[in-house]
Amino acid sequence: MGEITTLNECKEKTEGTIVEISSTDSRILGKMMSLGIIPGASFILLRRGSGVIVQIGYTKVALDAELAMLVRIKPRR
Amino acid sequence: MKTIVLAGSPNTGKSVFFCSLTGKYTTVSNYPGTTVEIFRGIAKISGKAVEVIDTPGIYSLKPVTEEEAVSVRLLTETSPDLILHIVDAKNLQRMLPLTLDILKGSTPLILVLNMMDEAERLGVRIHKKELSRRLGIPVLETSITKGQGINALKKEIGSQLSKQGNAKRKNRHGNLALVHSSFKNHREAEKLLDGVFFKGAPNAFKGLEKFVLHPFGGSVLITFILYVGLYLIVGRFGAGYLVNMLEGELFGRLIIPWAERWTEMYIPGVMIRQLLVGEFGIIALGLRYAFGIILPIVGTFFFVFAILEDSGYLPRIAFLADGLMKKIGLNGRAIIPLILGFGCGTMAVLVTRTLENRRERIIATFLLTLAVPCSAQLGLILAILSSEPRYLLGWIIVITAFFTITGVLINTLLPGRRTPFFMELPPLRLPTIKAVTQKTFARMRWYFSEIIPVFMFISIFLWLLTVTGIWGVFSGKLTPILDLMGLPQSLSTVFLYGFFRRDYGAAGLYDLYMQGLVNSVQLFIAAVVLTLFVPCVAQLAVMVKERGAVVTALIVLTVAVTAVIAGIMLNKILF
Numbered sequence: 001m002g003e004i005t006t007l008n009e010c011k012e013k014t015e016g017t018i019v020e021i022s023s024t025d026s027r028i029l030g031k032m033m034s035l036g037i038i039p040g041a042s043f044i045l046l047r048r049g050s051g052v053i054v055q056i057g058y059t060k061v062a063l064d065a066e067l068a069m070l071v072r073i074k075p076r077r
Numbered sequence: 078m079k080t081i082v083l084a085g086s087p088n089t090g091k092s093v094f095f096c097s098l099t100g101k102y103t104t105v106s107n108y109p110g111t112t113v114e115i116f117r118g119i120a121k122i123s124g125k126a127v128e129v130i131d132t133p134g135i136y137s138l139k140p141v142t143e144e145e146a147v148s149v150r151l152l153t154e155t156s157p158d159l160i161l162h163i164v165d166a167k168n169l170q171r172m173l174p175l176t177l178d179i180l181k182g183s184t185p186l187i188l189v190l191n192m193m194d195e196a197e198r199l200g201v202r203i204h205k206k207e208l209s210r211r212l213g214i215p216v217l218e219t220s221i222t223k224g225q226g227i228n229a230l231k232k233e234i235g236s237q238l239s240k241q242g243n244a245k246r247k248n249r250h251g252n253l254a255l256v257h258s259s260f261k262n263h264r265e266a267e268k269l270l271d272g273v274f275f276k277g278a279p280n281a282f283k284g285l286e287k288f289v290l291h292p293f294g295g296s297v298l299i300t301f302i303l304y305v306g307l308y309l310i311v312g313r314f315g316a317g318y319l320v321n322m323l324e325g326e327l328f329g330r331l332i333i334p335w336a337e338r339w340t341e342m343y344i345p346g347v348m349i350r351q352l353l354v355g356e357f358g359i360i361a362l363g364l365r366y367a368f369g370i371i372l373p374i375v376g377t378f379f380f381v382f383a384i385l386e387d388s389g390y391l392p393r394i395a396f397l398a399d400g401l402m403k404k405i406g407l408n409g410r411a412i413i414p415l416i417l418g419f420g421c422g423t424m425a426v427l428v429t430r431t432l433e434n435r436r437e438r439i440i441a442t443f444l445l446t447l448a449v450p451c452s453a454q455l456g457l458i459l460a461i462l463s464s465e466p467r468y469l470l471g472w473i474i475v476i477t478a479f480f481t482i483t484g485v486l487i488n489t490l491l492p493g494r495r496t497p498f499f500m501e502l503p504p505l506r507l508p509t510i511k512a513v514t515q516k517t518f519a520r521m522r523w524y525f526s527e528i529i530p531v532f533m534f535i536s537i538f539l540w541l542l543t544v545t546g547i548w549g550v551f552s553g554k555l556t557p558i559l560d561l562m563g564l565p566q567s568l569s570t571v572f573l574y575g576f577f578r579r580d581y582g583a584a585g586l587y588d589l590y591m592q593g594l595v596n597s598v599q600l601f602i603a604a605v606v607l608t609l610f611v612p613c614v615a616q617l618a619v620m621v622k623e624r625g626a627v628v629t630a631l632i633v634l635t636v637a638v639t640a641v642i643a644g645i646m647l648n649k650i651l652f
C-alpha cells in the first residue's frame with residue numbers, strides 16, 4: 001500500500017482510491033461529488049498537463065492543479 | 078394542459094428527447110452545458126396534448142452556474158405534473174443521488190436510463206425491475222438517438238399522467254433547494270444499487286482519445302482542424318467558391334439584371350426603383366448580401382462547427398487551453414463560448430452563462446465583443462486577405478495580440494478572482510450525418526430569421542438617409558476619422574453596416590474590394606478595425622439582457638475607442 005498523497009502528485013497511469021477531499025467549501029465538495037469524486041471511489045489518472053484527467057467509473061473528469069491538490073488519495077500497489 | 082419536465086445531469090440526452098417528443102429542434106451537442114435556457118414545446122401523448130419543458134443540465138439541486146439556477150428554480154418552485162429524470166445509464170451511480178433529491182419533492186417521477194446502447198456495449202447490466210421496486214417509481218431504458226425505448230416511455234408518461242386527476246397539486250417541498258445532494262445521499266444511492274447495477278468492462282484509454290489529449294498530438298490536431306475546417310472549407314470553399322457562384326454568377330448575372338429590367342418596366346417612380354435596385358436597395362444590397370455572401374459562409378461554418386460539437390472534442394480543448402485561459406482571468410471552460418463566438422457572437426454571449434462567476438462572464442463578453450470575429454467576418458476576411466498572405470498573417474497577429482493584451486489588462490484591472498477549472502469529458506462520439514445536417518439547418522434558419530428583418534431595415538434606412546441628403550452630411554462627419562486611419566470615404570457605409578450587423582460590414586468591405594476601390598494596406602487596416610469594432614445590434618441586445626446596460630455601455634465604449642486607435646496606429650506604422 002502506498003502513502004497518502006494528492007491527485008496532483010500522481011504520475012500518469014496511477015491507480016488508487018480517493019481518501020478525502022480536503023476542502024470545507026460546499027460548492028467545491030458538491031461539484032466533486034456530483035462528478036463521482038467521493039471518498040472510497042477508485043480512480044485511474046489518465047493524463048497530466050497543467051491539470052489532470054482522471055477516470056472514475058465511466059466518467060472522465062478534467063481538474064486543474066488547484067482542485068487536484070485538494071483530492072487526497074491512496075495509490076494502489 | 079399537463080406539463081412534464083425533462084431534467085437531469087448535463088449531456089444525458091434531454092434535448093434529443095425533447096426534439097423527438099415535440100418535433101421542435103433545440104441544440105444537441107456532445108458536451109455538458111449545451112442548453113442554457115428553458116425550452117417549451119407541445120407533444121401528443123396518448124392522444125392528448127402535453128407541454129414538454131427541456132431544461133439546462135444540473136449536477137445537483139445546488140446550482141453552480143447561472144443556467145443551472147434556471148433549472149433548479151423550475152424544479153423547486155413550480156409544480157409540473159411529471160418529471161422525467163434522464164440519466165446516462167453507465168453513470169447511474171453518480172446520477173442517482175439527484176434522483177433521490179428530486180424524489181423528496183412531491184412531483185411524480187420517472188427515471189429514464191438513457192444511452193443504453195453505450196452501457197450495453199461496455200457490458201453494464203441494470204436490474205431495472207428491482208430498481209423500480211426499491212425506488213417506488215417507474216424505471217425505463219432508452220437509447221434515444223437510436224429511437225429505442227421511446228414508445229414504451231411515451232406510454233408510461235401517458236399512463237402516469239392519466240393516473241392523476243385534473244386537480245393541480247402544489248409542489249410540497251418549497252425549500253427543496255436546501256436539500257442538495259449530500260454525502261449521505263451518495264451512500265444511500267450506493268446501497269440502492271447494490272445487487273442492481275453491475276459494472277462492465279472498463280472503457281479503455283487509447284487510440285484517438287489518447288492522441289487528442291496528447292500535448293504534441295493535440296496541437297497538431299488543432300492546427301489541422303483549423304486548416305481544413307476554417308481555411309479550406311469555410312475560407313476557400315464557402316467564402317471563395319460558393320460566394321463566387323451565388324453572388325457573382327447568380328445575383329450578378331441573373332437576378333440583379335433581371336430585377337433592374339423588371340423595375341424599369343413596371344415601377345414608375347425613380348425613388349421606389351432606388352429602394353429596390355439602387356445602391357442600397359433591398360434586392361441589390363440586402364438580398365445579395367444575405368443570400369449571396371453571408372449564407373454560404375455561415376452555412377459552411379455551422380457545418381464544420383456541428384461536427385466539432387458533436388464529436389466531444391470541445392471539452393478536450395478546454396482542458397488543453399486551461400493554462401492559457403487563466404492568464405486572462407478565465408478558466409478552460411470559457412473556451413467553449415469563445416469558440417462559439419467564431420460562429421455567432423450573439424449565440425456566444427448567451428452561452429457565457431455557463432461560466433461560474435460574474436467576473437468571468439464580463440471578461441468573456443468583453444473579449445467576444447472586441448477580438449472574436451463572427452463566422453461571416455472571418456470567412457470574408459480570409460477570402461479578401463488570402464490573396465496577400467502577409468496581410469492575412471498580419472491580421473491574425475494583430476487580432477491575437479489585442480485579444481491577449483486586453484485580456485491580461487482587464488484581468489489585472491477587474492477586482493475579484495477566477496474560479497478553478499473542472500469539466501466532465503464526454504466520450505468521443507462519431508457525429509451522425511442526420512444530427513449534423515439538422516443542426517446546421519436549424520442554425521441557418523435561426524440566423525436568417527434574425528438578419529432578414531435587419532437587412533430590410535438597413536436598406537430602407539439608408540435609402541431614407543440618401544434621398545433626404547442626411548447621409549451625405551453624416552458620412553462627411555466620418556471622413557476626418559477615416560482619414561486618420563488612411564481609409565477612403567467609401568468605407569463610411571461599411572462602418573455603418575458594421576454597426577447594424579458585423580456580417581454586413583464585412584460583406585460591404587468585400588464589395589469594395591471586388592470593385593477595386595481599396596488598396597491592400599487599406600483592406601488590411603479596414604479588416605482589423607471592422608473586426609475589433611462594436612458588435613452588431615443583435616449581440617448588443619443580448620449583452621444588455623445578460624450583462625446589464627451599464628456594463629454593456631462600458632464595453633462598447635472601450636471597444637469602439639480601441640478599434641479606432643488600432644486603425645490610427647496601424648496607419649502610422651504602415652505609411
Ligand SMILES: Nc1nc2c(ncn2[C@@H]2O[C@H](COP(=O)(O)OP(=O)(O)OP(=O)(O)O)[C@@H](O)[C@H]2O)c(=O)[nH]1
Pocket residue numbers: 086087088089090091092093094104105106107108109110111112113132133134135191192193194195219220221222223387506512
Ligand atoms: N450513443 C448515444 N448517444 C446519445 C444518446 N442520447 C443522447 N446521445 C448523445 O449525447 C449527447 C448529448 O445530448 P443532448 O441531448 O445535447 O444532452 P442534454 O442532456 O440536453 O445536455 P445539456 O443540454 O448539456 O444538459 C449528444 O451528442 C447526443 O447525440 C443515446 O441514447 N445513445
Ligand SMILES: [Mg+2]
Pocket residue numbers: 091092093104105111112132133134
Ligand atoms: Mg440540452
